[in-house]
Amino acid sequence: MKILLIEDDREAANYLIQALDEAGHVAHHAADGETGYAMASSMDYDILIVDRMLPRRDGLSIIESLRAEGDETPALILSALGEVDDRVTGLRAGGDDYLTKPYAFSELLARIEVLARRSAPAEAATTLTVGDLSLDRLSRNVEREGEKILLQPREFRLLEYLMKHAGQVVTRTMLLENVWDYHFDPQTNVIDVHMSRLRTKIDKGRKSALLHTIRGSGYMISA
Amino acid sequence: MHSFWQLWRTTTFRLTALLIAVFVVFAVSLLGYLAYQTSIMIQRQQIQAIDREIDQLNNQYQRQGPRGLIVALQRMANRPGPGIYFVSDLSGLPIAGNVDSVPVEVLENPGTHTYRYDHDSNFEGSGGQSRGFALVKSFESPSGFRLVVGRDIVERRGFAAIIFQAFGWGVLWIIVMSVAVGLFTARSVLRRIDTVSETAGKIMRGSMSERIPVTKRNDEYDQLATNLNAMLERIEQLMQGLKEVTDNVAHDLKTPLTRLRNNVEGALRDDASKEQQRAALETTIEECDQLIRTFNALLLIARVEAGTPSGTFVDVNFAEVIADITELYEPVAEDAGISITTEVEDLPTFKANRELIGQALVNLIENAIKYAKDAKSDPTIKVSLKRNNGHVIIDVADNGPGIPQEDRERVLQRFVRLEKSRSEPGSGLGLSLVAAVARLHKGEVEILDNSPGATIRLQIPTER
Numbered sequence: 001m002k003i004l005l006i007e008d009d010r011e012a013a014n015y016l017i018q019a020l021d022e023a024g025h026v027a028h029h030a031a032d033g034e035t036g037y038a039m040a041s042s043m044d045y046d047i048l049i050v051d052r053m054l055p056r057r058d059g060l061s062i063i064e065s066l067r068a069e070g071d072e073t074p075a076l077i078l079s080a081l082g083e084v085d086d087r088v089t090g091l092r093a094g095g096d097d098y099l100t101k102p103y104a105f106s107e108l109l110a111r112i113e114v115l116a117r118r119s120a121p122a123e124a125a126t127t128l129t130v131g132d133l134s135l136d137r138l139s140r141n142v143e144r145e146g147e148k149i150l151l152q153p154r155e156f157r158l159l160e161y162l163m164k165h166a167g168q169v170v171t172r173t174m175l176l177e178n179v180w181d182y183h184f185d186p187q188t189n190v191i192d193v194h195m196s197r198l199r200t201k202i203d204k205g206r207k208s209a210l211l212h213t214i215r216g217s218g219y220m221i222s223a
Numbered sequence: 224m225h226s227f228w229q230l231w232r233t234t235t236f237r238l239t240a241l242l243i244a245v246f247v248v249f250a251v252s253l254l255g256y257l258a259y260q261t262s263i264m265i266q267r268q269q270i271q272a273i274d275r276e277i278d279q280l281n282n283q284y285q286r287q288g289p290r291g292l293i294v295a296l297q298r299m300a301n302r303p304g305p306g307i308y309f310v311s312d313l314s315g316l317p318i319a320g321n322v323d324s325v326p327v328e329v330l331e332n333p334g335t336h337t338y339r340y341d342h343d344s345n346f347e348g349s350g351g352q353s354r355g356f357a358l359v360k361s362f363e364s365p366s367g368f369r370l371v372v373g374r375d376i377v378e379r380r381g382f383a384a385i386i387f388q389a390f391g392w393g394v395l396w397i398i399v400m401s402v403a404v405g406l407f408t409a410r411s412v413l414r415r416i417d418t419v420s421e422t423a424g425k426i427m428r429g430s431m432s433e434r435i436p437v438t439k440r441n442d443e444y445d446q447l448a449t450n451l452n453a454m455l456e457r458i459e460q461l462m463q464g465l466k467e468v469t470d471n472v473a474h475d476l477k478t479p480l481t482r483l484r485n486n487v488e489g490a491l492r493d494d495a496s497k498e499q500q501r502a503a504l505e506t507t508i509e510e511c512d513q514l515i516r517t518f519n520a521l522l523l524i525a526r527v528e529a530g531t532p533s534g535t536f537v538d539v540n541f542a543e544v545i546a547d548i549t550e551l552y553e554p555v556a557e558d559a560g561i562s563i564t565t566e567v568e569d570l571p572t573f574k575a576n577r578e579l580i581g582q583a584l585v586n587l588i589e590n591a592i593k594y595a596k597d598a599k600s601d602p603t604i605k606v607s608l609k610r611n612n613g614h615v616i617i618d619v620a621d622n623g624p625g626i627p628q629e630d631r632e633r634v635l636q637r638f639v640r641l642e643k644s645r646s647e648p649g650s651g652l653g654l655s656l657v658a659a660v661a662r663l664h665k666g667e668v669e670i671l672d673n674s675p676g677a678t679i680r681l682q683i684p685t686e687r
Contacts, residue, residue: 088535102515104508154550180551184582185516193554 001046001116003027006036006062007078008054016049019105033057040066045073047116049108052079052090060093067094074115076108087183106217110169117168128163131223133202133210135163144202154179155198162211162221171218195219230409239405246401247394254390262383266358269374270335273360276306276372289366293319296370305378307357309371318368325361325371333362337376356380415444419451431459461528468521476517483510520652527579527659538572539580541608541615548584549606552592556604561595563588566607573615573685575664583660586653587619587679594623594677614666614682622676631670657681 003025007013013029020027028045030036033054040048040062048066050059063075077095079086087098097111128135133144140156142149151159157179162170172191176182195211203209212220230236276299283295293310300308300321309320315330317323322340329336337358359373418436425433434455435448489495490503549563556563588604595602598621605620626634634654657679658668666683 100519102511104512180547182547182551182581182585183578184585185519190551190555193558194551197554 001025001112002044003047003049003112004030004036004040004043004045005049006030006033006040006054006059007049007051008032009051016105016108020109023109031055033059033062037062037065040073041069041071047112048073048075049112050075050077050095052077052081052086060090060095063094074112076112076115078103104216106169106214107171107173110171110174110217113168114165114170114174117165128160128166130163130166130221131208131210133163133221135160144206149201151198151201155194155201158194158198159202159221162219165221167220167222169214169217169220174218227406230406230413233409233413235412236405236409239401239408243398243401243405247398250394250397258383258386258390262379265379266376269358269376269379270360273358273372273374277360277362277370280370280372284364284366289364289368292364292366292368292370296320305375307359307371307373307375311369313363313367313369315369320371325359329359329361329371330369335360419448426455431455431462464528472521476514479510479514479517483507483514486510517652520656523582524652524656524659527656527663530663535576535578536574537577539575539577540572541570541575541580541617542567544577544581544584545606545608545617548581548588552585552588556588556592556595559592559596559602561592561598561602561604563604563606566605568609570608570610570615573683575683576660579660579663583657583681584617584619586657587617587681590653590679591619591621591623594625595621597624598622599675610685613685615685617681617683618671618678619681620673620676620678622673625672625675625677626670634670654679 003020005013005016005020005027007016007029008031010031013031017027017029028039028043030039033056035056036050036054037057048063050062052059054062059077059079063077066073066075074096075094076097076099077090078099078101079090080101090098096115099108099111126137128137132146133142135142135156137160142151142156142159158175161175161178173183173185175191176184195213199209199211203211208223210221210223212222214220280292280295280299284292287294296308296310297319299306300319307320307322309322309325310318311325311330312318315327326338326340329338335358337356340355340357355375356377357373358376359371361369361371363369422433422435434452437445437448437452486503486507490500490507495503545565545567549565553563584606588606591604595604601622603622605618607616607618607620609616609618654668661668661681661683664683666681669680669682671678671680
């Protein structure tokens, strides 16, 4: 992926660029708002990572201008402000996701990978399939190896979200945000307990496991 | 005591002075107009009286000739009163009358005149004054006399003078009295204001618990004082909160920071194996995350206490939030051997901050799970929602050991962790966030007995 990072803290930026590079992405860096805006509007990126408070031009106005010009490149806002209202203003300005500093790199990586591949047809597909597991979004039927699996409504939504992003890491906070629609910091094992129940229903007694725990990051479903 | 100039500078006094000035101007013009009109009217009446006498004299003349005229005039002149009568021949020599002479220009120019003259107490009522003031009409009779008929108007003048004098004294009295009243009001207002300034001064010098005295009068100053006192109360609370936080931050953040430092130091030791280093770094990250979580909680509380913009208030279905959160925590509780039950009334939506209500509920349930673990038997958490007396009431009850009466106020404060829970994970911020969320919604948190166990009640007024 080709990534533009607009961040004025040079040390944080260097670390991020190196880490993104190790994760197999190409990251460009702009250290202030004006440069960032110029680079974002003149080059084609898969994703923008924009710090909210920048010299010369603030992050929200960059995104607003790009959106006004019809540029729909997914943008993730980084901010030291993390309250509900800040998140709302950030998303209203055209940001696609919002991450509060300090954050774990694994969280950032998981989020940008999901954001960049958001437009994939999985969004609209009525049937999601991972290996021998299939989920019908209309009839709400879940089957593995042709065998019907009964899920609670929330378990269904959890599995649906995971399968929509099959092959991608989703973090616990992403699950809490997207499946439960709350943005607070979960006590880490809250989500884990739900996942272990889901895992029991999906993987227990099967030849291969589909639900994987990614250490230090979150979860991933893949065949 | 206030100096005159201090009082002079007050708004009250200036307004009073302005009012007095306006009043005096009006009074002077009104009285002046009245006096002027009165004097004109009196003069007109006197001229009419003079005209009547002249007519009478003319009649006498026509009936009885010059002699009759002089007799009639002398008769009039002999009557007591302010009348002035004088008749002379054409050369000006007096023939009859009650004055010795009349100025030549009066005699020679027929018409109405006023003039000063000396008189010798020749009529009663003058009180022996030697100066007079005359209003006369002079004319020439056909037979070659010059006649002057008139009135001494010294009396009238005196009367006017008395009126004007009284009027002058009156105005002076009004001014003096109003200045006095103005100064008095200004002083009493200033005295009330001074108590406010004095209190403010004491507070600025650091005595935060000072309050403005409130009298029993319950006037506008008392209302102001009451409001200011409420404001001071709030400020003091915030200051107190800040102080406690600083103290507690020092204590509760230094401990994990020290652990963190020790960890890293350990990892840097030469003889540490690669595995040991890795383990140390992982612990470090965990500690960091815990610190970040504590910081976030602190910041959130601070921002909630400062009041988030009301734009974040949306229609919230409390029953739905409770269903979401209990569902989220049910598996966790179940793993700990605790059952969660709910008893939820069907309520309409209310304006609230959904995220924060959710977060508060999470904290309450996490808290209840910690306590319910120590239940003697059958650990249960019950979450209920009802409406009572214009309040939405959310109760989270556990059947654990409960919270002793003396600790109930304290656990709502930041970083306060009861001895029993010191060993449990947690920042000691959970309940203080709940309290802050309650305050943001103008509600409150109460800790009740569930015997056994504790019920933590979050109540929020439905009307705000």
